[in-house]
Amino acid sequence: MEKPIVKIENVSHRYSVQWAIRDINFEIPTRGIYGLLGSNGAGKSTLMNILCGVLRQTEGDIFIKGINTKENSVAAKRLMGFLPQKPPLHMDLTIEEFLYHCAGIRLMPDSEIPGAVENALTECGILHFRNRLIRNLSGGYQQRVGIAQAIIHSPELVVFDEPTNGLDPNQILEIRNLIKKIAENRTVILSTHMLTEVQAICNHILMVEEGHMVFSGSVDEFDNYITPNTVFVSLLDAPAPEVLIEVPGVTRVEELGGTKFRLIASDVNDVIEQMVEYSYKNAWRLNEIRVEKSSLNAIFAELSKKSK
Numbered sequence: 001m002e003k004p005i006v007k008i009e010n011v012s013h014r015y016s017v018q019w020a021i022r023d024i025n026f027e028i029p030t031r032g033i034y035g036l037l038g039s040n041g042a043g044k045s046t047l048m049n050i051l052c053g054v055l056r057q058t059e060g061d062i063f064i065k066g067i068n069t070k071e072n073s074v075a076a077k078r079l080m081g082f083l084p085q086k087p088p089l090h091m092d093l094t095i096e097e098f099l100y101h102c103a104g105i106r107l108m109p110d111s112e113i114p115g116a117v118e119n120a121l122t123e124c125g126i127l128h129f130r131n132r133l134i135r136n137l138s139g140g141y142q143q144r145v146g147i148a149q150a151i152i153h154s155p156e157l158v159v160f161d162e163p164t165n166g167l168d169p170n171q172i173l174e175i176r177n178l179i180k181k182i183a184e185n186r187t188v189i190l191s192t193h194m195l196t197e198v199q200a201i202c203n204h205i206l207m208v209e210e211g212h213m214v215f216s217g218s219v220d221e222f223d224n225y226i227t228p229n230t231v232f233v234s235l236l237d238a239p240a241p242e243v244l245i246e247v248p249g250v251t252r253v254e255e256l257g258g259t260k261f262r263l264i265a266s267d268v269n270d271v272i273e274q275m276v277e278y279s280y281k282n283a284w285r286l287n288e289i290r291v292e293k294s295s296l297n298a299i300f301a302e303l304s305k306k307s308k
């Protein structure tokens with residue numbers, strides 16, 4: 001059986017006396033975009049730096065396609081590219097000079113470098129700026145150069161630490177689209193503290209809070225993490241809220257304006273059945289009824305509490 005792309009086993013890290021991450025375990029078996037989500041200071045950069053071999057963990061092991069990064073870090077690093085939170089750019093080089101330099105650092109054979117630079121420039125949409133000094137590029141284009149250096153050696157795994165941090169809304173969209181393109185034939189892990197970012201581009205969510213892994217699963221599983229307890233209902237001939245509260249299972253009624261209501265319930269499916277029946281019997285003319293999902297912010301807050 002093929003080895004998982006990433007396997008993290010009991011990884012902990014301590015800076016002097018304080019533990020930044022504790023006993024992290026997860027596995028990335030298949031391709032996709034994995035979002036490492038967490039508040040500021042949760043431990044995302046520490047975990048990414050360890051994964052990419054920039055920092056040596058205090059405890060635990062990391063395997064990249066079965067290669068233990070502690071035992072054979074050079075072989076493991078060949079399989080991955082990394083864009084740290086502060087891109088390691090040389091401002092006084094042109095984009096092309098910089099990418100040649102990065103390919104050299106990656107110990108690529110000389111004969112393969114021109115083709116690799118050409119591919120990275122094309123894939124990241126910076127071919128036309130190849131002779132421009134990096135210092136003269138906008139933030140979004142500097143980030144593209146950072147992404148180009150991360151894929152120069154055609155790694156199977158690419159890790160981005162907060163790749164859209166500090167960019168304006170248009171640049172954020174461009175970089176997200178580029179990351180989606182990069183992930184078409186690679187595995188991508190990206191860290192972010194923005195829920196909207198994982199929703200926009202990730203298939204899987206790994207969430208860390210206060211150094212602990214508090215969630216690992218699909219975006220759908222994340223959305224359904226808190227059992228919904230509210231039902232939205234729109235009735236064309238609505239009764240007074242005091243009548244609605246009499247429907248079995250409804251514990252509270254919130255008026256949403258006009259003939260729309262939010263019903264708080266202990267069992268939403270049961271309340272939907274009852275509402276359909278009551279509406280029919282009393283001619284309330286049911287127009288719309290649906291379970292309301294928990295807001296992402298509520299899920300985030302709930303999972304953050306779990307780490308305490």
Ligand SMILES: Nc1ncnc2c1ncn2[C@@H]1O[C@H](COP(=O)(O)OP(=O)(O)OP(=O)(O)O)[C@@H](O)[C@H]1O
Binds near residue numbers: 016020039040043
């Ligand atoms: N070099 C360091 N020395 C001491 N403590 C550190 C160091 N780097 C990080 N920490 C601490 O480790 C914890 C995790 O930090 P880390 O930077 O990994 O979090 P993060 O989730 O990436 O946060 P952010 O989104 O703000 O970058 C924090 O409490 C931080 O203060």
